[in-house]
Amino acid sequence: MARFVDRVVIHARAGSGGNGCASVHREKFKPLGGPDGGNGGRGGSVVLVVDPQVHTLLDFHFHPHIAAPSGKPGAGGNREGATGADLILKVPDGTVVLDDQGRILADLVGAGARFYAAAGGRGGLGNAALASRARKAPGFALLGEKGEERDLTLELKTVADVGLIGFPSAGKSSLVSTISAAKPKIADYPFTTLAPNLGVVSAGDHTFTVADVPGLIPGASSGRGLGLDFLRHIERCAVLVHVVDCATLEPNRDPLSDIDALEAELAAYQPTLQGDSMLDDLAERPRAVVLNKIDIPDAKELADMVRPDIEARGWPVYEVSTVARIGLRPLIFGLWDMVAAYRVASPPPPPRRPVIRPIPVNEKAFEVRPDGTGGFIVTGSRPERWIAQTQFDNDEAVGYLGDRLARLGVEDELIRKGATAGCAVTIGDVTFDWEPTTPAGVDVVPSGRGTDIRLDQTDRVGAAERKAARKARREHADGPEEGQ
Structure with a gap:
């Protein structure tokens, strides 16, 4: 027997973007072929569309977890990854979409009305797109962005005269x-x-x-x-x-x-x-x-x-x-x-048009605030997105991230807020020790692929050296006991 369901909670997860590719063109009799890594494909979005043939939210009641396909990674030869297809979900006429705070996000009335429940992540750039005058053959690529995840409440309000x-x-x-x-x-x-x-x-x-x-x-x-x-x-x-x-x-x-x-x-x-x-x-x-x-x-x-x-x-x-x-x-x-x-x-309602909300020119791109323990937290859409796109096991990619943050003004703002060498700085899900002496945002002398010479120009003792020193001290402390 068919059931009538007029209120459900869905967990929508959009597809993640594909990773960019770091590749160098190799062909006989063609030295210095240059970078040819392609970009990753964009992830698919979750889209709600009104269908006059649908009269209940029953399908979402039994299948509340919804995931769109992810984009494919790029490949060598400037081949871009495939784009993830959008996941179209058919909903009844009169469906209202609310967020987890109970705020109305969309009122879907009329056949064909659409709402993007979760936006797909953008694909990462390949090293061919990252090449510049300073970096003619980047040894890294950017990772794809994660797709948006949202918990949404769908309520059906019957459309009747x-x-x-x-x-x-x-x-x-x-x-x-x-x-x-x-x-x-x-x-x-x-x-x-x-x-x-x-x-x-x-x-x-x-x-x-x-x-x-x-x-x-x-x-x-x-x-x-x-x-x-x-x-x-x-x-x-x-x-x-x-x-x-x-x-x-x-x-x-x-x-x-x-x-x-x-x-x-x-x-x-x-x-x-x-x-x-x-x-x-x-x-x-x-x-x-x-x-x-x-x-x-x-x-x-x-x-x-x-x-x-x-x-x-x-x-x-x-x-x-x-x-x-x-x-x-x-x-x-x-x-x-x-x-x-x-x-x-009552005049008929005007046709619904997509609403475009451009970011104001003078809007602050990021914010730096103390975390209460001597460190600092950097928030902002661009810094957090750049952190998620960075391969931290690649020194050249980390150096590129430092250049981007410096050009955005994060370094200067940290200094103005009183940040000192070695203090913890958190951006997104990553916490690192800040090095103010590392030059960033300027043209650098290229080193080996996947490396950045600036990351070695520091007087601070690294984690590996500190670990070795602790081990040596323990061995030295245990020495007299063994000789007795």
């Missing part, structure tokens, strides 16, 4: 099955409807959609019953219709008290799409009241009694019986008139 609301067993599902071709589950016990049902209704040459929302009870806006999970489905409904059971045998219930109780819940509910430009607030939506089950004599008398009080509120009232099919035609055309009036009063 008319939303039917009412207490459990008020006859909403029966009404939808009678006026449309929808076939929801119908039974004589409360909370039979566990998922919204959508039906298409024909009013002459016009059509509109009707959503049957599961039964609401007092306290639904604060989590009682099923109301909190399904109140979101009426946020996009242009017209709200109270379906009232005039034949209920429950004590302390009558049509007016039922309507007042549900109106109180609608007023207390805080929609996720606060300030949605497409629709007004729930309190301002047009209302109609359907007095159901008038085929029962007592219910007909009660409907005649409360009808004047409801009409005094300015709401149209329809007396119907889904079993005897009484009053359905006036109801259908009356609802269409309300939907048509709302469509005329």
